[in-house]
Amino acid sequence: xxxxxxxxxxxxGGIFTFLFLYVPLILVILYSFNDSRIGISWxxxxxxxxxxxxxxxxxxxxxxxxxIIAFVASFFSVILGTFAGVALHKYKVPLxxxxxxxxxxxxxxxxxxxxxxxxxxxxxxxxYVSIVLxxxxxxxxxxxxxxxxxxxxxxxxxxxxxRDLGANSxxxxxxxxxxxxxxxxxxxxxxxxxxxxxxxxxxxFTAGVGSTTxxxxxxxxxxxxxxxxxxAISTIIILFTLVITSLAxxxxxxxxx
Amino acid sequence: MTILQIKNVTKNFxxxxxxxxxxxxxxxxxxxTLLGPSGCGKTTLLRMVAGLISPDSGRIFLDGKDITDxxxxxxxxxxxxxxxxxxPHLSVFDNIAFPxxxxxxxxxxxVTQVEELLEDVQLVKFKNxxxxxxxxxxxxxxxIARSLVDRPKLLLLDEPLSALDARLREHMHIELVKLQxxxxxxxxxxxxxxxxxxxLSSRIAVLNGGKIEQLDVPxxxxxxxxxxxxxxxxxxxxxxxxxxxxxxxxxxxxxIAGYINLEVKCEYAANYKIGQKGWYSIRPEKIRLNREEVExxxxxxxxxxxxxYYYYGNDTLxxxxxxxxxxxKVMLGNxxxxxxxxxxxxxxxxxxxxxxxxxxxxxxx
Numbered sequence: 001x002x003x004x005x006x007x008x009x010x011x012x013g014g015i016f017t018f019l020f021l022y023v024p025l026i027l028v029i030l031y032s033f034n035d036s037r038i039g040i041s042w043x044x045x046x047x048x049x050x051x052x053x054x055x056x057x058x059x060x061x062x063x064x065x066x067x068i069i070a071f072v073a074s075f076f077s078v079i080l081g082t083f084a085g086v087a088l089h090k091y092k093v094p095l096x097x098x099x100x101x102x103x104x105x106x107x108x109x110x111x112x113x114x115x116x117x118x119x120x121x122x123x124x125x126x127x128y129v130s131i132v133l134x135x136x137x138x139x140x141x142x143x144x145x146x147x148x149x150x151x152x153x154x155x156x157x158x159x160x161x162x163r164d165l166g167a168n169s170x171x172x173x174x175x176x177x178x179x180x181x182x183x184x185x186x187x188x189x190x191x192x193x194x195x196x197x198x199x200x201x202x203x204x205f206t207a208g209v210g211s212t213t214x215x216x217x218x219x220x221x222x223x224x225x226x227x228x229x230x231x232a233i234s235t236i237i238i239l240f241t242l243v244i245t246s247l248a249x250x251x252x253x254x255x256x257x
Numbered sequence: 258m259t260i261l262q263i264k265n266v267t268k269n270f271x272x273x274x275x276x277x278x279x280x281x282x283x284x285x286x287x288x289x290t291l292l293g294p295s296g297c298g299k300t301t302l303l304r305m306v307a308g309l310i311s312p313d314s315g316r317i318f319l320d321g322k323d324i325t326d327x328x329x330x331x332x333x334x335x336x337x338x339x340x341x342x343x344x345p346h347l348s349v350f351d352n353i354a355f356p357x358x359x360x361x362x363x364x365x366x367x368v369t370q371v372e373e374l375l376e377d378v379q380l381v382k383f384k385n386x387x388x389x390x391x392x393x394x395x396x397x398x399x400x401i402a403r404s405l406v407d408r409p410k411l412l413l414l415d416e417p418l419s420a421l422d423a424r425l426r427e428h429m430h431i432e433l434v435k436l437q438x439x440x441x442x443x444x445x446x447x448x449x450x451x452x453x454x455x456x457l458s459s460r461i462a463v464l465n466g467g468k469i470e471q472l473d474v475p476x477x478x479x480x481x482x483x484x485x486x487x488x489x490x491x492x493x494x495x496x497x498x499x500x501x502x503x504x505x506x507x508x509x510x511x512x513i514a515g516y517i518n519l520e521v522k523c524e525y526a527a528n529y530k531i532g533q534k535g536w537y538s539i540r541p542e543k544i545r546l547n548r549e550e551v552e553x554x555x556x557x558x559x560x561x562x563x564x565x566y567y568y569y570g571n572d573t574l575x576x577x578x579x580x581x582x583x584x585x586k587v588m589l590g591n592x593x594x595x596x597x598x599x600x601x602x603x604x605x606x607x608x609x610x611x612x613x614x615x616x617x618x619x620x621x622x
Contacts, residue, residue, distance in 0.1 A: 154345070160309050161342035163329040165403065166359030179346040 025238055032231035049228040059233065062217040066197050069128065069213060073135035074192035080136070081143025081192075082185055086177065088144065089151035097148075103141040111138060112205035119206065126208025134206040135196045142195060143188035150184025183251045190248040194241050260285040260443050261306065261411055266315030268301055275301045277467035278315070283445060288437050290446045292454040293464035294490065299447045302464075303413050306445065307336045320410055330359070334411035335404035339419060341396045343388040343403075350375070350384040353403045360407060374402040377436075394425050401433075405440055414446045418453070430456055451491045455479060463487045480540065481524075481616045488538040488618060493574070495544075495585050499537040499617060501529050509617055513537045514583045519557055519612040529619060539615030541574060541588035546599070546606045556609040561585070563600045575600065577608060 035046035053059065088097055103111060115134045119126060158180065162172035178185075200215040207216060214233070221230055261283040268276040276298040283289045291299040304310045306317055308329035316325045324332050335356070343352050353374055357367045375381045378398040388396060397417065404412055414433075418426045434457055437444050448454055454461050455475045462472040463486070471483040482488035488496055499511040502518065509523045521537065523529075545551070551558055561577040564584065575587045587608070589599065600606055 155340050155342060157338040157340050157342040158344055160307075160329075161336070161338060162344075162355075163309070164307055164336045165356040166330045166407075167355075168328070168330050171359070176344055180344065182346070 028231050029235045029238065032228060032235045034228065037228060049232040053229050053232045056229065059214075059217050059221075059229075062212045063214045063233075065128070065212065066214040069132055069135060070193050070196040072132050073139050073196045074189050076132075076136045077139035077143050077192045078185060078189040080140045081188055082147050082178075082181070084140065084144040085147025085151060085184070085188075086181070089148050100141055100144050103138040104145065108138075108199075108201040112202040115202065116205040126206060127211045130206045130208065131203055131211065131213065134202050135199065138199075138202060139192035139196055142191045143185070146188030146191065147181055147184045150181045150187075154180055186251050187248040190244050190251075194244050198237060198241065258285045259283065260287075260320055261445065262318040263302070263306070264316045264318065266302065266305060266312045266317065268298075268305060268310070268312050270301075274467050276305070276312070279464075279467070279469060280315075281462060281469070281472065283443060286441050286443055288434070288444045288446065288457055288459045290448060290454040290458035290461045291464055292448055292451060292461050292490075294449055297464040298467040299449075299464050300415055303336070303415055303445065303447050306411075307334065307413055308332050309336075333409055334413060335409045336413040336415060337400050337404050337417045339416045341388075341400040341417075341420075343396055343399055345388050348385050348387055349380060349391070349399050352388070352399055353406050355403065356407045370406060374406045377405075378402045393421050394429070397421065397429065398432075401436065405436070405442060408440070409442060411443050411445065414444060416448055417446075419448075419450075426453075433457065455491070463490065465490075480614075482538055482618060484621075485536060485618055488536070493541050493586055493588070495539050495541060495615075496536045496618070497539075497583065497585075499535055501531055501533040501535075501617070503531060504529055511537055511617060514579075514581065516581065517557070517559075521615060521617050522613045523617050525619075529617075533619055535617055535619040537615055538618055539585075539610060541586040542572075542590075543614040544585060544587045544608060544610040546575065546577070546587055546589060546608055548606065550607050551609045553609070555611065557612050558607065558609045561606055561608040563602055563604045563606055565602055566600070573599075577606065579608070 030042075031040075032049055033045050033047070034042055035048070036043040084100060088100065112134075115130075115137065116126075119130050124130060158176055159172060162176040163169070167175060198215055200219065203213055203216060204219075207213070214237075218230060218233060221227065259282045261281075263279060263281045263283075265278050265280055266276055267274065267278050279298075279302060281289075291302060293299050301310065305312050308324070308327060308331075312325065316323055318324065319332065319334065344355065347355065350371055353371045354367050357370060362370070371384075372381070375384055378401060380395065380398055380402065383391065383395060388399070391399065400417070418429050421429060430453065433444075446454075446457060455478075458475055460472065460474055461478050463470045463478060465486050471478055471487045473481075473483075478487060479491055482491065482494070485496060488494045497513050498515075499513045501509050502512050503510040504526050507522060507524070507526055508520050509526050509529055510518060510520045512518055519537070546561075546563075559579050561579050564576040564578050566576070567574045570591070572588050572590045575589065576584055577587055578584050585608070
């Protein structure tokens with residue numbers, strides 16, 4: 001009986017946790033379909049906020065900017081992060097391993113301010129290039145972690161075996177090393193993509209004047225109050241993130257354990 | 258004919274000598290074993306032959322050609338690793354085809370050759386499986402097939418059976434010997450398991466501290482150990498302090514345990530001077546125990562007291578005490594009785610052995 005009681009408690013706790021996490025998101029999704037501009041009462045189902053949203057050319061161009069930035073940033077962070085992850089696993093330099101964690105653990109505000117100061121110091125014009133560089137900087141850490149944790153699960157003697165069976169070091173790299181850590185690379189890349197596309201703080205500091213991304217536009221929209229369009233764009237972003245993270249967890253389950 | 262020649266090879270790791278000036282000639286078609294405890298340098302030596310690490314000094318020749326400076330992919334030999342080292346992203350077929358693809362065989366030849374090997378190791382049904390879908394024994398067979406598919410001149414095996422359970426290991430012993438005889442490929446086998454080494458090898462090099470203690474055929478290594486280490490490492494052995502009191506051309510007379518004089522056949526008798534100290538080694542199964550006195554004057558005979566016994570199933574190990582605290586181990590096969598023992602503790606028995614069944618091991622100076 002005792003065990004039964006405690007397992008019931010566990011289930012209740014679990015339900016509460018999920019409610020706590022998801023009620024706000026579910027409300028946002030629901031109200032994006034509500035046929036009323038103001039108020040919290042349910043008037044009726046509509047898709048008109050989505051139509052308004054797609055007609056908003058400013059918001060759409062911000063979304064395209066965000067997508068391009070995310071693609072470029074995740075592409076380069078995958079390359080850098082893969083090299084860093086493999087190298088850190090192979091050479092086990094203790095200080096470097098914790099240094100790569102700093103962009104993951106440090107407050108975003110700090111990273112944003114630091115990057116802004118750095119760009120000003122080297123007289124770098126703020127704009128899309130500085131946003132991309134900033135995104136590459138913090139995304140690389142996440143890819144490195146994903147690749148490194150994949151390397152841990154791999155028997156190092158397969159690299160000796162590749163050489164032994166006739167592959168030179170270059171072939172051993174792209175025929176054995178890369179394919180065997182590919183799940184880690186892809187998972188890291190997807191993580192980088194989602195982090196980049198909805199990053200606000202770091203982007204805010206490194207964007208400068210005249211360049212805008214989706215999170216920055218949404219922020220300026222809600223300064224005028226939460227409109228159903230914001231609910232609609234939030235719904236799209238939530239679903240998009242959900243798809244990508246579940247893809248990543250399918251490809252590399254050990255990362256999400 | 259020598260296929261692999263290791264010449265004065267030395268390797269240091271962090272100021273400690275792991276392989277110390279080792280020279281070995283291995284013949285074509287041999288099943289050669291490097292035997293020793295962990296840290297004796299056997300795996301390091303194997304990895305130097307494979308080209309995965311390079312020696313600090315010395316040369317390695319394969320088929321008369323100096324391969325010391327060749328990268329691993331250019332050496333016509335393969336290694337079977339302890340962990341099998343199968344490529345996790347490739348199917349069984351593609352794993353086995355890997356060396357052929359590297360050697361740029363054409364597709365149709367690759368298919369026929371791989372199919373043939375799959376049949377040899379009875380894995381035809383599994384060719385589309387991935388390594389994580391295979392059992393330990395199957396993985397082992399894939400690793401063997403992959404290493405033999407392009408008929409290398411030499412196969413290096415680094416404790417390939419240590420991850421398998423005892424029954425499967427025994428089965429693989431038979432398979433390995435069969436495969437070696439069928440292919441004619443020279444095997445160099447690394448193990449710490451003395452029984453495996455004795456059962457499989459044509460010759461054994463016993464390694465300790467980076468040096469060869471003894472290199473000989475299994476029967477010689479077991480019954481005529483050259484050093485204290487070899488006698489002690491391979492199986493059970495009685496090692497009794499001894500001293501040479503006279504020598505002839507092919508035998509030495511020893512004073513054993515300070516009071517027994519025995520004449521023992523000895524290949525190196527001429528090398529020993531009177532007063533040379535060392536040990537007399539005799540295997541427990543060479544000693545007999547009887548209730549009555551044995552009528553054979555060629556044997557060394559004495560009375561002894563049984564101290565205890567250990568029942569192993571197929572045989573029983575007795576500890577007996579001769580005079581002066583001289584304790585010997587005696588192994589008797591349980592051929593007749595279903596009883597765990599023939600003799601009880603404290604029983605007086607007649608012990609006998611042929612002195613020539615043992616050997617003299619000189620103490621190093």
